[in-house]
Amino acid sequence: MAFIHSGHIEWHDGEASMQKLLRVPYQENPTSPFLTPHAARLLPQVPLLALGTLDDAGRPWTTLLGGEAGFVRSLGQSVVGIKTPVDPVHDPVIDILLRGKHEDPTREHESNGPIVSALGIDLATRARVKLAGKLVAGALGQTLTQLGGKSTEAQIVIKVEQSLGNCPKYLNKKDIVPSVPEPALVSSNVPLPVEAINLLARADVFFMSSSHGDLTMGTNHRGGSAGFCRVVNNDHTGTILVYPEYSGNRLYQTLGNLQTTPKAGLVIPDFDSGDVLHLTGTTEILIGKEAADLLPRSNLAVKVQIEDARFIHNGLAFRGTSGEPSPYNPPVRFLANEGSSGVDVQKVSDRTVYAKLIKKELLTPTIGRFRFSVSGPEAAGRWKPGQYVALTFEDELGAGYSHMRDDDPASLNDDLVRSFTVSSSKRGGMPEDELEITIRNVGKVTAFLFRQNVRAGLEVPIKGFSGTFTIHQNEDDVVSFVAGGIGITPLLAHLPDLDLGRVRLIWTLNIRDVGLAIDTFERYPQLASSTILYLSGAADGGQELQTALRLERYGAQVCKRRLVASDLLSIQGQPALPSTTWYICAGSKLRQALLSWLSDRKVVHESFDY
Numbered sequence: 001m002a003f004i005h006s007g008h009i010e011w012h013d014g015e016a017s018m019q020k021l022l023r024v025p026y027q028e029n030p031t032s033p034f035l036t037p038h039a040a041r042l043l044p045q046v047p048l049l050a051l052g053t054l055d056d057a058g059r060p061w062t063t064l065l066g067g068e069a070g071f072v073r074s075l076g077q078s079v080v081g082i083k084t085p086v087d088p089v090h091d092p093v094i095d096i097l098l099r100g101k102h103e104d105p106t107r108e109h110e111s112n113g114p115i116v117s118a119l120g121i122d123l124a125t126r127a128r129v130k131l132a133g134k135l136v137a138g139a140l141g142q143t144l145t146q147l148g149g150k151s152t153e154a155q156i157v158i159k160v161e162q163s164l165g166n167c168p169k170y171l172n173k174k175d176i177v178p179s180v181p182e183p184a185l186v187s188s189n190v191p192l193p194v195e196a197i198n199l200l201a202r203a204d205v206f207f208m209s210s211s212h213g214d215l216t217m218g219t220n221h222r223g224g225s226a227g228f229c230r231v232v233n234n235d236h237t238g239t240i241l242v243y244p245e246y247s248g249n250r251l252y253q254t255l256g257n258l259q260t261t262p263k264a265g266l267v268i269p270d271f272d273s274g275d276v277l278h279l280t281g282t283t284e285i286l287i288g289k290e291a292a293d294l295l296p297r298s299n300l301a302v303k304v305q306i307e308d309a310r311f312i313h314n315g316l317a318f319r320g321t322s323g324e325p326s327p328y329n330p331p332v333r334f335l336a337n338e339g340s341s342g343v344d345v346q347k348v349s350d351r352t353v354y355a356k357l358i359k360k361e362l363l364t365p366t367i368g369r370f371r372f373s374v375s376g377p378e379a380a381g382r383w384k385p386g387q388y389v390a391l392t393f394e395d396e397l398g399a400g401y402s403h404m405r406d407d408d409p410a411s412l413n414d415d416l417v418r419s420f421t422v423s424s425s426k427r428g429g430m431p432e433d434e435l436e437i438t439i440r441n442v443g444k445v446t447a448f449l450f451r452q453n454v455r456a457g458l459e460v461p462i463k464g465f466s467g468t469f470t471i472h473q474n475e476d477d478v479v480s481f482v483a484g485g486i487g488i489t490p491l492l493a494h495l496p497d498l499d500l501g502r503v504r505l506i507w508t509l510n511i512r513d514v515g516l517a518i519d520t521f522e523r524y525p526q527l528a529s530s531t532i533l534y535l536s537g538a539a540d541g542g543q544e545l546q547t548a549l550r551l552e553r554y555g556a557q558v559c560k561r562r563l564v565a566s567d568l569l570s571i572q573g574q575p576a577l578p579s580t581t582w583y584i585c586a587g588s589k590l591r592q593a594l595l596s597w598l599s600d601r602k603v604v605h606e607s608f609d610y
Helices: 013-021 037-045 091-097 194-202 253-259 289-294 407-411 444-451 486-499 511-523 542-554 565-574 588-597
Strands: 049-054 061-064 072-076 079-086 105-107 117-121 127-144 151-164 172-180 183-187 207-213 216-223 231-235 239-242 263-269 276-287 300-313 320-321 355-363 369-373 390-392 416-423 434-440 459-466 479-484 503-510 532-538 557-559 582-586 601-605
Touching: 013 253, 037 072, 037 117, 037 127, 049 207, 049 216, 061 079, 061 091, 061 276, 072 300, 079 127, 091 127, 091 151, 117 207, 117 263, 127 216, 127 239, 183 194, 194 231, 194 276, 194 300, 194 416, 207 253, 216 253, 253 276, 263 300, 263 503, 276 289, 289 300, 355 444, 369 444, 369 511, 407 565, 416 434, 416 486, 434 444, 434 486, 479 486, 479 542, 486 503, 486 511, 486 582, 503 565, 511 532, 511 542, 532 542, 542 601, 565 588, 588 601
Parallel strands: 061 263, 117 216, 479 503, 479 582, 503 532, 532 557, 582 601
Antiparallel strands: 049 061, 049 117, 072 079, 079 151, 105 127, 117 127, 127 151, 172 320, 183 300, 207 216, 207 263, 231 239, 239 300, 263 276, 276 300, 355 369, 355 459, 369 434, 390 416, 390 459
């Protein structure tokens, strides 16, 4: 998307430093030194304005104002007026700008008012404009008490010294409607209360202000899938957040500010309840290995040590209804210590460890088994049955930088790291420095693997091994495992360690994938007699009957229909099944059905969601 560009502002030291550090080719700063006509036209259309300023200690704070279009408008000569309900008591930005030390309800500044920054935004259309300047005047009006509200109307006048209209990436659409606030302070310190932590887990956007010393400020949004901002720590030792910096316009204005002045003020709105969380703290920019160690699959992230906080019930003058999520949102990147919820990369070496493709077997037209040798003896022996290996294909499939790509938006944040369950066992007769993955051809990376000629000697870096999907079989226990298609793979890695006479496998499979079942029974003949196969889909001619008969000859029980709840109930009722734990690995729809069918049982489940 083209920037609205007029006039010229030089990059400051922090911005130039970040661009150099991240090897961004030089470009002129597209920020204009005044309120552009585009920005002036857009402001009356936005229902929200994030506003930031600095407190007496130089700490940034941010608030979110508005509720309906028309509350902010251009007054001419790069001056902007704002008229909106505010919380005059608990809102830190309003307290700084309009009350101040002496609680004077009116503040006027002829030429040297406090620096401020703002982001006018319409989440319904994803239009936005950044502003920076100084406070000219402000006043608190009468308290608004209609419908039980406890807000006050504020008027704020800002002299705009910088403006920039830029891209709509990572903004999830929301329809904004006004609401009368009734603010009540819940907490004003750290650690954060449970309600605030829950808000962070649900949040798909926050607004952040930063500064370049006391010279200028910037306010911008950070968005993604719900929960993209992770809580690293929240106890008596302190509160720490981290979020990934996704691929953007590569101006690095916010990060440039954090480079020179490592402080940030965040506001996290709850669009459903009107609750709001204000945070301020010190920041640390994490690049490369530092980012990946804390937030796997990230090359760039920001960590925020919270110094002060305010959590307010019903402090917002609006509500929002969620609409279309941004097509550019990558999956949530979980912390390295958050278990199997994400790709928690296990560090295997201080140097790069590679996986070299040495064998490929096609089991069905869309399912294959791939064997890799692992370079470096330090990596051998580090994976366990049920874990997955994270491989990066950036060197093979990376296409270079592109800011926007509407024909394939997900590709811009595709870091080309893929996680595959290790389907081989160390007790299966393979060398300790080799592993196998059994995968379906479903996307860009898997298609690349399926096209590979083994003789080409493909080598890809290993990011690590992770996952905690471990099958336990105590004395006299029967392991009950439900697999959906390729979901058999975690069980395959455990089979040499299990008594197959005390395994019950319920396996749903499309008839076109029976080659996977035949290969499994050929390798583990004892498993067939412990298996009930549910075959769905259609085959050509009389192939369905022939396929069923072939599988039955291995000793498997074959049902030519889909699995239903009553099937599990009948299996649970068998006296030969004293199992107290069920294991599930299936796609999301089948997994949710199984969890409801087995709601009264202990269930350990793995998914394909990573």
